[in-house]
Amino acid sequence: MTANEALFDYALRLGDDALILSQRLGEWCGHAPAIETDLTLTNVALDLIGQAMLLLGYAGEVEGKGRDADKLAFHRDATKYRNCLLVEQPNGDFGRTIARQFIFSTYQRALYQELTRSSDRRLAEIAAKALKETIYHADLAAEWVIRLGDGTEESHERMKAGFEWYWRFVEELFTAEPADAALIGAGIAVDPAKLRAPFDAALAATFAEATLALPKYPRPITGGRKGRHSEHLGHLLAEMQFLPRAYPDAVW
Amino acid sequence: MANEKKEWPLWEVFIRAKNGLSHRHAGSVHAPDADIALRHARDTYTRRMEGVSIWVIRSSDIAASDPADAGPIFEPAESKVYRHPTFYVVPDHIKHI
Numbered sequence: 001m002t003a004n005e006a007l008f009d010y011a012l013r014l015g016d017d018a019l020i021l022s023q024r025l026g027e028w029c030g031h032a033p034a035i036e037t038d039l040t041l042t043n044v045a046l047d048l049i050g051q052a053m054l055l056l057g058y059a060g061e062v063e064g065k066g067r068d069a070d071k072l073a074f075h076r077d078a079t080k081y082r083n084c085l086l087v088e089q090p091n092g093d094f095g096r097t098i099a100r101q102f103i104f105s106t107y108q109r110a111l112y113q114e115l116t117r118s119s120d121r122r123l124a125e126i127a128a129k130a131l132k133e134t135i136y137h138a139d140l141a142a143e144w145v146i147r148l149g150d151g152t153e154e155s156h157e158r159m160k161a162g163f164e165w166y167w168r169f170v171e172e173l174f175t176a177e178p179a180d181a182a183l184i185g186a187g188i189a190v191d192p193a194k195l196r197a198p199f200d201a202a203l204a205a206t207f208a209e210a211t212l213a214l215p216k217y218p219r220p221i222t223g224g225r226k227g228r229h230s231e232h233l234g235h236l237l238a239e240m241q242f243l244p245r246a247y248p249d250a251v252w
Numbered sequence: 253m254a255n256e257k258k259e260w261p262l263w264e265v266f267i268r269a270k271n272g273l274s275h276r277h278a279g280s281v282h283a284p285d286a287d288i289a290l291r292h293a294r295d296t297y298t299r300r301m302e303g304v305s306i307w308v309i310r311s312s313d314i315a316a317s318d319p320a321d322a323g324p325i326f327e328p329a330e331s332k333v334y335r336h337p338t339f340y341v342v343p344d345h346i347k348h349i
Contacts, residue, residue: 034260036281036292043295140291147284 006179008062009082010189011123012072013177013225014111015055016083019073020233021104022048023240024091033094040140044101047133054126074244078233085224086169088233092162095148095155099162102141106202107173109138110195119187142206149210160212171220174199261310263289265297268305273348275307283308 001009025045032038056069086104091097112134115127148159174192176184183189207214223229243250260282266275278297283289289308298306317325329335 034282036283036296039295039299040291043299143287143291147288 001179003182004062006183007188008059009179010183011055011059011062013082015052015059016081017087018048018055019052020083020236021087022052023236024087027091028097037094044137047137051130058122058126074241078229078237079227081227081229081233083224084169084172085221085230086166086173088230088236089166089169090232092165093158095158096162096165098141098144098148099159099166101137102145103166103170105134105138105141107195107199109134110198111190114190114194123188145206146210149212156211159210163215167215168218168221170217172222172224175222177225260284261312263308264311264314265293266307267297267303269302270304275305280311
């Protein structure tokens, strides 16, 4: 893999994480427990679409084959997607969606904080722009984890069950790909291992307030970064990509 | 009681559009507590950069005048034009007064 291909793959991973999670959150539109939470979840989704457009747009430029963000989003099959397995999982109930959001936004906040110092100016700029909204997402998710965890017996159980569904997907977030070594050495990419300590600290603080027990991580499942996805991603893409594939010239 | 649905309380939302203006009533949201009410207000009423500051207050904490008492409360002011400060000249560049 050349340096350029490695950078393309890195930007693609960051963009795909944001895009797939935004699509999942968008599924709540019209279905959330209250109109206010409906707006909250879709607002987060819109922020993530904005990040995905910037990151995939940059990935397309790096690749240099004329693919823009739309082309990468809507004309790429599941095996070419590089998102982590966490973000493609079905929403479940509100508690499970909040669990996923807490894990992802807490990780992404630490990631963007480091990425603002990237030697790649474009990545640093995108990270700086996305960091503010990501801090909000992480805070928001933490507030809900605390309320549901330290709420009623039922909300506590659901919050606990939501997290238990996701623990096996956490390890993947903090695992570098072999091609990343050169990028990390050049100060372009963030070494994901460095993000584990701030993630664990934030999790411990929120869980203490939420009266939730710290996780016992099961054997991790990985593969998303290499294009080995769960069956859920195919269904998600079928819905997301249908219109531009069926009507390639459609305009808004 | 187990099946009784508990609704979140209602909160009134006040938004300051920009510094120098006062907070104005924007609407209301449901939320379990003040912190979440602020976040719901942010997501519901400031998505298009409508504000720089948000206040929320429990709707039940607002004391309101009774419409049935409108006569005794408001009508006595009708005949007192001398209470209007119409004899002052306001400079053109003073907005929002």
